[in-house]
Amino acid sequence: MDVSSIEGSRAGSTGSTAGSRAGxxxxxxxxxxxxxxxxxxxxxxxxxxxxxxxxxxxxxxxxxxxxxxxxxxxxxxxxxxxxxxxxxxxxxxxxxxxxxxxxxxxxxxxxxxxxxxxxxxxxxxxxxxxxxxxxxxxxxxxxxxxxxxxxxxxxxxxxxxxxxxxxxxxxxxxxTAAVDPLSGLASVRYLRTRLAEVYRAARAHGRAAGDEHALVVLTLDVRDWRRVAPLSIAGEAAGVVFDAGESIAVVGRGTVVVLAPREGLAERTAVLRRLLTRRLAAAEGLVGSPTARIVRLPATHDGACALLARLRDAEPEPQHEPEPHHEPEPDHT
Structure with a gap:
């Protein structure tokens, strides 16, 4: 396409916007x-x-x-x-x-x-x-x-x-689906539903949802059409480490999120990090190294949904919670 043979720029008016989306x-x-x-x-x-x-x-x-x-x-x-x-x-x-x-x-x-x-x-x-x-x-x-x-x-x-x-x-x-159509992993809608169940159960027992569960956030810097393969590989690796009924979902272009119990989570996340490094070493479309970090659940389900939206839209990453000093390989932002 010849994108430089005409010189010009922003039209003086954008009033003709019939059929455009709100915002x-x-x-x-x-x-x-x-x-x-x-x-x-x-x-x-x-x-x-x-x-x-x-x-x-x-x-x-x-x-x-x-x-x-x-x-x-x-x-x-x-x-x-x-x-x-x-x-x-x-x-x-x-x-x-x-x-x-x-x-x-x-x-x-x-x-x-x-x-x-x-x-x-x-x-x-x-x-x-x-x-x-x-x-x-x-x-x-x-x-x-x-x-x-x-x-x-x-x-x-x-x-x-x-x-x-x-x-x-x-x-x-x-x-609107339970399964992401590209990666085959659970969708963000399914993860929101699971989070609602976790928050209801915690409230019924007088506890905070973050006391017993947390999110493991896998972030891949994936570019162009080849991103589907790294996402699928990351999802499979997460399934190997988190194989006891935890929820694994894709959120956005290059993020996989695991909803998991807190017990032993730092050790399991460290294992996942090493597994990701090995399995994604030759993956096309991946830039840099994958990261895996533990993120504490917000106080409310609405807050958790807002967190997922930030991850999906690639907004600034949430602060990870500090890990106890005695646990191996603490997470870093």
Whole structure:
């Protein structure tokens, strides 16, 4: 896709957002601000790209015109048409904003095939606009000259968009299913149900849920489509160590959570850590070393659900609880 033959940026208005999800405008604004750091916005060119994109998408068969506008569309037009500080910065920004856009399409109930067709329409729109008014290299538009085709590799972008769409679509499925559709492990919904049972039992006996249970959080830095294999391997390793009825669930892109009794938990976690290191040594898609840490249960079930949401959304990690000094291999953040 030619992402640099048009110079431009954020459209002057994002009012045309029919069919967008609630809160989408704020999310898109955050993405644009991050992606445009150090870039020069040019609203006029972004507005022109948006018009061309919609026309191309309609020509390729977009069914419902009212569902096409979205804050994520505005974000794509802003980032694609901006002048960035170098090719690498531009390519990273374009990939990030397209991933956000694909997730917004999935969240709005738009299928993957239609999303990829819309991506093709964007490529056509960018190429067509660039052929008319390319940049002269200093920020000015020079009519009548054709700009070279530049930008992230098309296959790479297809994969990034497909992964982002699948993350949201499968995340929605996992919210209503007992089993995660990608890894085969229990889903976050199932784990929330098990936690509710643990909290009810603790309350009935006049104890805190964290007195007898804790969470073991396995974190994997997994990238791209190859992340499914490391998650499955991590889940199997957890099942070897925690084989007495503990609940093992996948939470987010690269996190596996075990709900387990506290007795002997530090020793079992240390064993799991070593097992993970061995089994994941040659796993593709894994960056760095996996971590396993013990996290104390919050005081309430609502607090536990909020903790799972933070893990799922890759927000700042919770503080692990200190382990007794006499126990081997204490956990570290």
């Amino acid at each position: 989408g405008a704020t999310d898109a604004t955050d993405v644009v601000e991050a992606a445009l750091a150090g870039a020069a916005p040019r609203p006029g060119r972004a507005a022109l790209l948006r018009e061309r994109w919609f026309a191309c998408s309609s020509a390729l068969g977009w069914a419902a015109a009212a569902e096409w506008p979205d804050p994520a569309v505005e974000a794509v037009c802003a980032v694609v048409t901006a002048r960035h500080e170098g090719r690498d910065a531009r390519d990273r920004a374009v990939e990030r904003v397209l991933a956000h856009w694909a997730g917004a399409r999935a969240g709005a109930g738009i299928g993957l095939a239609e999303t990829l067709t819309d991506l093709a329409a964007l490529s056509t729109a960018v190429s067509g606009a660039g052929a008319e008014e390319p940049d002269d290299g200093a920020g000015a538009v020079v009519p009548g000259h054709h700009a070279p085709v530049r930008g992230p590799d098309g296959v790479h972008l297809l994969r990034a968009v497909s992964i982002a769409w699948t993350d949201v679509a499968c995340g929605d499925i996992a919210e």
